[in-house]
Amino acid sequence: MHAQLVDDQGGNGLFRVRTEAFRSPAIFRAERTLVFNKSWLYVGHASEIPLAGNFVTRSVGGHPVIMVRGRDGGIRVLFNTCAHQSSPVCRVPNGTAKFFQCFFHGWTYDTDGSLIRVPGDSSYSGKFTKAQHGLAAPRVGSHRGFVFMCSSPSTPPLADYLGPARDYLDLIADQAQEMVVLPGSHKYVTHANWKMVTMNGNDGYHVATTHATYLKYLRDEGVDTGARRLGRRPNLGNGHTASEFFGGWGRPIARWAPYWSDDVKPLLERKSAELHDRFGQQRAHLMTEVDRNLIIFPNLVINDHSSIIIRTWDPVSAGKVVVTAWCLAPKDEGPKLRALRLRNYLTFFGPGGFATPDDVEALNGVQNSFRNEAMEWLDVSKGAATEDDPDVADNADENQLRAFWRRWQSDMAAGDRDADPRRVAADA
Amino acid sequence: MPELTRPVVEDFLYHEAELIDSWRLREWAACFREDGQYIVPTLDADPETAMDLDPFAMLCLIADDRGLIDARVDRLENIRAHAESPRSRVTHVVANVRVAASDGDIVDVLSNLIVHRWRHDRLDTYVGRCRHRLAVRDGASRSPDPAVDLCIVERRVVLDLESLDPVGPLSFIL
Numbered sequence: 251m252h253a254q255l256v257d258d259q260g261g262n263g264l265f266r267v268r269t270e271a272f273r274s275p276a277i278f279r280a281e282r283t284l285v286f287n288k289s290w291l292y293v294g295h296a297s298e299i300p301l302a303g304n305f306v307t308r309s310v311g312g313h314p315v316i317m318v319r320g321r322d323g324g325i326r327v328l329f330n331t332c333a334h335q336s337s338p339v340c341r342v343p344n345g346t347a348k349f350f351q352c353f354f355h356g357w358t359y360d361t362d363g364s365l366i367r368v369p370g371d372s373s374y375s376g377k378f379t380k381a382q383h384g385l386a387a388p389r390v391g392s393h394r395g396f397v398f399m400c401s402s403p404s405t406p407p408l409a410d411y412l413g414p415a416r417d418y419l420d421l422i423a424d425q426a427q428e429m430v431v432l433p434g435s436h437k438y439v440t441h442a443n444w445k446m447v448t449m450n451g452n453d454g455y456h457v458a459t460t461h462a463t464y465l466k467y468l469r470d471e472g473v474d475t476g477a478r479r480l481g482r483r484p485n486l487g488n489g490h491t492a493s494e495f496f497g498g499w500g501r502p503i504a505r506w507a508p509y510w511s512d513d514v515k516p517l518l519e520r521k522s523a524e525l526h527d528r529f530g531q532q533r534a535h536l537m538t539e540v541d542r543n544l545i546i547f548p549n550l551v552i553n554d555h556s557s558i559i560i561r562t563w564d565p566v567s568a569g570k571v572v573v574t575a576w577c578l579a580p581k582d583e584g585p586k587l588r589a590l591r592l593r594n595y596l597t598f599f600g601p602g603g604f605a606t607p608d609d610v611e612a613l614n615g616v617q618n619s620f621r622n623e624a625m626e627w628l629d630v631s632k633g634a635a636t637e638d639d640p641d642v643a644d645n646a647d648e649n650q651l652r653a654f655w656r657r658w659q660s661d662m663a664a665g666d667r668d669a670d671p672r673r674v675a676a677d678a
Numbered sequence: 679m680p681e682l683t684r685p686v687v688e689d690f691l692y693h694e695a696e697l698i699d700s701w702r703l704r705e706w707a708a709c710f711r712e713d714g715q716y717i718v719p720t721l722d723a724d725p726e727t728a729m730d731l732d733p734f735a736m737l738c739l740i741a742d743d744r745g746l747i748d749a750r751v752d753r754l755e756n757i758r759a760h761a762e763s764p765r766s767r768v769t770h771v772v773a774n775v776r777v778a779a780s781d782g783d784i785v786d787v788l789s790n791l792i793v794h795r796w797r798h799d800r801l802d803t804y805v806g807r808c809r810h811r812l813a814v815r816d817g818a819s820r821s822p823d824p825a826v827d828l829c830i831v832e833r834r835v836v837l838d839l840e841s842l843d844p845v846g847p848l849s850f851i852l
Contacts, residue, residue: 343722434720434737438842462758467749572843577737589734592741597749601842602718602740604753607761607849614798 252280252662256655257627263635265652266627272443273620278568284665285548285658286311287401290411292550292562293317293327295578296395297430303346303361307338308574309564310399311549313388316340316350317397320362327390327399328363333383350385359385394423415490418544421537422554424529425503426580431560432592436575438601442613443620444549444565447573448654450609451543451551451561454493454645455632460612464598464605472509473498480645481540489547489657491650497541499556502583502591504538514586545650547657552578556594569617575600630655682828687787687812688775690828695770698851703751706851710830711813716742716750717834718852721841728836729809739837739848754850761849766797768850772808784813784831791835793852795845802845804852806837 255271257264271277291311298306298317305318307330314330316339330338337354340347349366351358358367363385368374388399391408393416398408405411412419423429440447450456458465465475481494500507504522506515526534541555553559561575577595579588598605619625633647697706710716718740719728733741742750753759774790786809793804811832835852839845 432737433723435722436720436737436739437722438847439844459758460760463753463756466756466758467753470749470752572841585735592734592737593746596738596741597746600739601847602849604750607847608759610847611761611849 251666252277252284253659253666255662256659258652258656258659261635263631264629265631265634265648265655266629267655269620269623269625269628272445272617272628273568273623275568278443278565280662280665281565282312285661286565288405288661288664289548290391290398290400290405290408290546291548292546292560293390293397293399295431295560295576296325296392296397297428297581298344299325301346303348304344305340305347305361306344307340307342309572310562311401312565313399313401314338315388315399316385318347318361322362325390325392325397326362326387327397328359328385328387331386332357333365333385334368339385357383363387394419395429396423411488412546413488413490414484414486415488415492415544415546418486418492418542418554419552421533421542422552422558422578425525425537426582428581429558429578430581432577432579434577436573436600438573438610440563440571440573440610440613441569442571442617443568444563444571445654445658446613446616447563447571448545448547448549448551449630449651450613452491452493452545452650452654453648454495454650455648456609456612457646460608461605463608467597467604468499473507481542483645483647483649485649485653489654490545491653492542492544493645493650494540494542495555495645496539497555499594500590501538501541501555502557502587502594503580510590514590517584517587545654547654553599556598557591559595559599569620682777682780682785682812684775684777687777687785687810687828688772690812691772691775691787691789691810694830695772699768699770701754701765701768703754703851707747707751710744710747710833711815712744714744714747714830715832715834716740716747717832718848719834719836721837721839723836725836725838729807729834740852750851759849761847766795766850768796769794778809784811786811791852795850797846800846804837804845805839806835806852808836809834 255268257266293310294306294317299319302319302321305316307316316328316330319325330340332339332352334355334357337352339350339352349358349360356369360366365380365383388401391398396419468475475498479496483493485491500510504518506518522538525537544552550562558578559575560578563571563573565571579591596603600606630648630651633649636642637649694709717733719731719738723731754762757763771792772789776788778786778788789808791806791808795802810830812828813831814827815829
């Protein structure tokens with residue numbers, strides 16, 4: 251049973267997960283249904299499609315989709331699959347369209363997904379109507395420009411699903427009048443199970459050793475890495491978590507650092523003053539001074555610290571994920587701060603960064619080890635005994651990882667109930 | 679300025695490739711001028727304009743100024759750069775070299791690049807187009823071999839891959 255893949259000993263202070271959960275194709279197939287199709291999944295940001303007809307195509311939770319802005323200004327997410335014989339109706343990563351035409355037999359759809367033209371439609375019987383053959387679509391929800399989709403009718407609305415995590419998205423969205431995804435994205439593969447990638451985005455423990463050369467780079471730049479301080483690490487419910495800290499580096503939303511030139515200091519002071527005027531001392535402090543990572547279950551992390559990185563991952567198999575990442579920035583921040591933001595982003599993150607390749611190396615190695623079925627357990631116990639103690643604030647504890655696993659266990663247990671023969675008999 | 683004919687710049691590119699493949703990265707970094715840059719645009723950049731986009735206004739894969747080139751080499755010389763410890767075996771094949779344009783003391787050299795990278799039982803192949811913006815060093819020795827006096831103002835590699843799906847991260851020097 252799936253629920254037993256997680257061994258949560260609660261007050262005993264031990265927490266472990268069976269390695270089978272990372273290796274098994276059967277569990278991977280079950281996750282598609284029980285986790286990915288039941289969750290709200292990040293699709294993209296509204297700024298990627300600012301004008302009517304703008305679209306992007308991507309794979310979300312294994313579903314090929316088109317995110318498109320309609321003539322009415324609304325954003326829709328459509329399955330990129332012709333209602334006739336399943337050919338993709340759009341085969342480029344982005345662009346502007348008046349309609350989507352499937353080249354296979356010529357069926358043509360409006361940007362709202364409705365079927366508008368079928369060659370030779372007089373040959374169909376009267377029972378065939380165009381209205382029944384539009385592009386299928388998942389549910390769509392958005393919060394402050396962050397667009398999500400959900401394939402299940404029974405999942406609560408996005409606002410309920412996100413819960414307190416909405417406030418953390420607001421802390422990003424409010425940093426400027428208009429926040430935009432910059433041109434260019436990073437797309438790369440990790441030969442690891444998707445859950446290891448989620449854990450990696452949640453993991454403060456690995457930084458000191460895995461990213462030793464990145465930390466050295468920061469020190470060489472003049473960043474006081476010893477100034478790193480820890481902060482809150484709220485469990486936001488539903489598997490979502492945040493961890494807050496002070497990283498020592500410059501924060502392009504209004505926190506200058508000594509390794510940056512003096513000429514950007516007044517720019518940052520002005521932004522900081524504006525945010526304090528608009529949002530008050532407490533909230534502006536969170537936006538300008540506090541670094542944070544936000545994890546939205548199951549596969550979105552937003553790093554709001556030395557830059558803003560939106561990163562999501564699409565599982566391909568039990569041992570492979572495609573990771574895509576974008577840089578979010580104030581539209582009008584100007585060239586100096588933009589350059590600093592991008593430099594902060596690239597020195598840490600991405601396939602050519604000073605940190606991400608070491609994460610990929612670690613995760614690929616882990617997945618390789620999982621081939622050894624003699625190793626049954628993965629340990630996620632760090633900090634478990636003090637998890638509920640508000641006086642302990644160590645981002646290197648694995649509280650966030652356990653919050654993820656408890657949600658995963660709960661989702662997977664729903665499948666166990668559905669598959670329980672006693673329940674099937676009772677329902678009959 | 680010595681005449682930068684194709685054989686002269688080819689000698690320079692082959693020398694640079696040898697430095698990278700033999701992991702003599704401090705010498706490689708020293709090929710760059712003080713304001714030299716090493717740029718790799720993202721794979722979703724428009725192939726028509728990727729050679730000319732501003733790497734400090736939009737997201738790239740790599741947008742190193744000279745300071746970051748040196749920092750990248752520092753990292754790769756550190757045994758704790760786990761993604762390259764142990765190091766990849768890297769082989770650059772430089773081909774189709776053309777002297778494209780000459781603007782005063784700067785010459786643009788285009789080439790095609792195939793990089794084979796062997797690591798952890800996998801052979802990755804990176805394919806792309808390269809543009810070297812080369813200049814003669816200030817106070818150059820005027821060596822009998824003109825290639826010795828050249829330095830890199832910008833080295834830009836536009837990968838002709840749609841994503842890094844079939845290949846590993848750019849943890850080495852492309």
